[in-house]
Amino acid sequence: MSDPKTLAAPVAPGGTVGILGGGQLGRMLALAAARLGLKTHIYCDDAEAPAFHVSAAHTVAKFEDKDALAAFAKACDVVTLEFENVPAGSVEHVAQFVPAYPGARALRITQDRFDEKSFVQSIGLTTPRFVAIDTAADAAGWLKDFGGRGVLKTRRFGYDGKGQAKPKSADEAKAAFENFKGAPSILEAFIDFDFEASVIAARGRDGSFAAYDPPENHHENHILRRSTVPGRLTPAQGDAAKAIARKIATALDYTGVFAVELFVLKDGSLLVNEIAPRVHNSGHWTIEACAVSQFEQHIRAVCGWPLGDPARHCDAVMTNIIGEEANAWETYAKRPGGLHLYGKLEARPGRKMGHFTDVSPLTKA
Amino acid sequence: MSDPKTLAAPVAPGGTVGILGGGQLGRMLALAAARLGLKTHIYCDDAEAPAFHVSAAHTVAKFEDKDALAAFAKACDVVTLEFENVPAGSVEHVAQFVPAYPGARALRITQDRFDEKSFVQSIGLTTPRFVAIDTAADAAGWLKDFGGRGVLKTRRFGYDGKGQAKPKSADEAKAAFENFKGAPSILEAFIDFDFEASVIAARGRDGSFAAYDPPENHHENHILRRSTVPGRLTPAQGDAAKAIARKIATALDYTGVFAVELFVLKDGSLLVNEIAPRVHNSGHWTIEACAVSQFEQHIRAVCGWPLGDPARHCDAVMTNIIGEEANAWETYAKRPGGLHLYGKLEARPGRKMGHFTDVSPLTKA
Numbered sequence: 001m002s003d004p005k006t007l008a009a010p011v012a013p014g015g016t017v018g019i020l021g022g023g024q025l026g027r028m029l030a031l032a033a034a035r036l037g038l039k040t041h042i043y044c045d046d047a048e049a050p051a052f053h054v055s056a057a058h059t060v061a062k063f064e065d066k067d068a069l070a071a072f073a074k075a076c077d078v079v080t081l082e083f084e085n086v087p088a089g090s091v092e093h094v095a096q097f098v099p100a101y102p103g104a105r106a107l108r109i110t111q112d113r114f115d116e117k118s119f120v121q122s123i124g125l126t127t128p129r130f131v132a133i134d135t136a137a138d139a140a141g142w143l144k145d146f147g148g149r150g151v152l153k154t155r156r157f158g159y160d161g162k163g164q165a166k167p168k169s170a171d172e173a174k175a176a177f178e179n180f181k182g183a184p185s186i187l188e189a190f191i192d193f194d195f196e197a198s199v200i201a202a203r204g205r206d207g208s209f210a211a212y213d214p215p216e217n218h219h220e221n222h223i224l225r226r227s228t229v230p231g232r233l234t235p236a237q238g239d240a241a242k243a244i245a246r247k248i249a250t251a252l253d254y255t256g257v258f259a260v261e262l263f264v265l266k267d268g269s270l271l272v273n274e275i276a277p278r279v280h281n282s283g284h285w286t287i288e289a290c291a292v293s294q295f296e297q298h299i300r301a302v303c304g305w306p307l308g309d310p311a312r313h314c315d316a317v318m319t320n321i322i323g324e325e326a327n328a329w330e331t332y333a334k335r336p337g338g339l340h341l342y343g344k345l346e347a348r349p350g351r352k353m354g355h356f357t358d359v360s361p362l363t364k365a
Numbered sequence: 366m367s368d369p370k371t372l373a374a375p376v377a378p379g380g381t382v383g384i385l386g387g388g389q390l391g392r393m394l395a396l397a398a399a400r401l402g403l404k405t406h407i408y409c410d411d412a413e414a415p416a417f418h419v420s421a422a423h424t425v426a427k428f429e430d431k432d433a434l435a436a437f438a439k440a441c442d443v444v445t446l447e448f449e450n451v452p453a454g455s456v457e458h459v460a461q462f463v464p465a466y467p468g469a470r471a472l473r474i475t476q477d478r479f480d481e482k483s484f485v486q487s488i489g490l491t492t493p494r495f496v497a498i499d500t501a502a503d504a505a506g507w508l509k510d511f512g513g514r515g516v517l518k519t520r521r522f523g524y525d526g527k528g529q530a531k532p533k534s535a536d537e538a539k540a541a542f543e544n545f546k547g548a549p550s551i552l553e554a555f556i557d558f559d560f561e562a563s564v565i566a567a568r569g570r571d572g573s574f575a576a577y578d579p580p581e582n583h584h585e586n587h588i589l590r591r592s593t594v595p596g597r598l599t600p601a602q603g604d605a606a607k608a609i610a611r612k613i614a615t616a617l618d619y620t621g622v623f624a625v626e627l628f629v630l631k632d633g634s635l636l637v638n639e640i641a642p643r644v645h646n647s648g649h650w651t652i653e654a655c656a657v658s659q660f661e662q663h664i665r666a667v668c669g670w671p672l673g674d675p676a677r678h679c680d681a682v683m684t685n686i687i688g689e690e691a692n693a694w695e696t697y698a699k700r701p702g703g704l705h706l707y708g709k710l711e712a713r714p715g716r717k718m719g720h721f722t723d724v725s726p727l728t729k730a
Contacts, residue, residue, distance in 0.1 A: 010695070012694070014708065027399070030419075031396050031399055037694075037708045038708075039708070052421075053420075054395075054399045054420075055418075055419075288656060291653060291722070305695070305698050306699045308698075309701035311701065313653075313724045313726055314679055330671065333670050333671045333673075334671045336673070336674035338656045339400075340401075341378045342402060343379065343399070343402045343404070344402075354402065359656050360678065361678055361727045362679075362726045
């Protein structure tokens with residue numbers, strides 16, 4: 001628990017929130033900050049970053065550029081991030097000049113799948129069985145030990161299914177590891193889950209905690225397609241998911257919004273799949289369905305404001321708009337519901353271009 | 366009705382919406398445009414305009430600067446406005462280079478209280494009795510004719526009660542007119558209404574129409590304090606209010622969002638008080654309560670997109686945060702609901718600094 005005596009003063013309206021990363025999450029964070037009367041300064045290595053268009057200032061520089069990071073930090077009242085692969089060392093560098101959340105420790109742990117799952121187990125939560133894989137021979141050997149099925153993943157830098165394979169034989173396991181160019185990996189047991197879910201929660205600088213209702217998630221080609229709330233989780237499972245999130249946040253002494261991806265098993269139990277130390281795609285429905293969205297909640301948390309009420313005032317189904325689907329923007333615009341387009345220039349295959357949220361009156365709280 | 370054959374192509378995602386005016390309405394329009402993947406370019410004579418911080422580009426220049434207006438127009442795919450006192454001639458100038466909505470005719474009519482009320486009556490709708498006042502003697506004489514009570518208002522440039530007086534004697538009427546420095550004015554009959562309401566509606570470039578549920582409005586010191594939806598209007602009154610809005614929009618061949626302020630009389634009838642050719646303070650609750658807010662609806666209308674569904678998915682009460690009330694931002698931040706701060710530097714008395722929306726599950730559609 002943070003010591004309240006050492007807490008920095010909240011960032012007052014008119015202050016500047018620095019955001020490392022300029023993609024759609026940074027863009028939606030900037031829009032949320034603006035609602036609270038805060039300015040944003042976006043730092044990104046991509047000169048076409050979508051978040052630049054909605055921010056008061058921006059810096060184009062590499063995430064390893066210490067001078068640029070220092071100048072950026074000095075121009076901000078607090079710094080946060082929108083993607084988990086910002087080098088932890090860069091966040092540590094920024095934190096010499098200005099408060100930065102989430103902290104480097106939480107980032108370091110969640111940037112490495114082996115460290116993350118080890119951490120989750122160390123605090124008494126359950127993950128799929130996993131083992132570190134450092135050689136092709138390991139991959140082949142452990143796959144056999146796992147019953148001939150498993151998911152091989154690089155320890156670092158994976159997202160949307162990148163750096164993942166599902167080998168079904170020793171040869172496939174070897175080939176997959178070699179395809180990762182020998183990057184340190186883990187093998188996870190294949191989980192025959194009933195469905196997937198996630199919990200989006202926030203922890204304030206002062207240790208306060210708030211969790212949204214956990215959505216049920218549906219993936220296609222390793223990419224989130226749809227989040228539904230309320231989904232198939234029972235109230236007891238919803239409470240269990242929130243308790244898992246609270247335990248993780250407390251153990252990490254975390255500040256900000258984060259997501260915990262869960263497998264819901266056929267026996268009703270929950271397994272922790274992954275932690276994302278940032279706002280999360282499966283929480284986009286909170287823009288429509290809650291008075292304080294996950295984006296505003298994150299801004300509140302890192303700025304030292306009171307956390308907002310996560311209560312849902314309607315039901316929602318969020319569907320991602322992926323790749324060329326965005327060309328049909330006029331068709332989406334005709335549908336009743338919330339259309340969000342991210343201002344990306346090029347509709348590459350698999351690229352998240354926007355999302356659509358169907359809303360309907362509240363059925364169960 | 367606009368001729369569909371002459372309609373410009375819609376502004377596609379990635380395009381730029383120019384906004385004349387950079388206050389809170391421009392800011393919330395810019396945030397809504399960003400949600401749709403559109404860029405904004407704000408034009409304002411105030412170098413500290415709050416909307417600048419959330420836009421891709423901005424121009425600081427007088428609204429009468431023809432060169433600056435032309436350069437601005439050429440940088441945009443469509444131009445709109447956020448306050449009704451943009452000179453109609455400036456909009457006509459801009460419209461030589463790029464589509465501009467609403468058009469100069471709608472602006473001219475609604476910028477003059479006498480012309481506006483004459484227009485409303487000419488299409489068969491009812492306003493309070495009114496008469497043009499050009500001299501102090503007129504003011505005194507007509508007040509007597511109105512039974513010794515009335516509201517004297519300058520014909521142009523009034524808002525939030527500025528340029529208004531409620532004389533109760535011939536001497537007070539004279540003094541009020543002289544206090545307006547002889548500006549052309551109107552005298553309106555004093556209306557002993559039951560309550561005030563408004564209807565926020567949109568008309569697309571193609572003549573399509575959509576109206577939100579009319580809120581009940583409560584003013585304090587001539588400034589909107591609170592909008593409540595659902596309010597005390599009956600379903601029949603709600604329908605009548607929407608029909609009034611549709612009649613006005615059609616007769617003006619209007620494009621964009623607009624508001625009609627109404628008096629609800631004790632006998633249940635509705636009088637048209639005022640037309641605002643822009644997004645309106647009494648529609649701010651649509652951010653929380655509708656999938657498509659009035660701000661997004663306006664952007665959709667002027668960009669030639671399909672209008673969004675105006676259905677409400679929850680109940681809402683919007684309360685303005687005025688002047689020094691904004692200093693209590695931490696108290697507001699603790700309340701469940703939607704907090705909006707406008708990024709204004711100075712909390713002057715009577716200045717709209719933000720608003721707060723309480724939301725609750727839908728009680729009646």
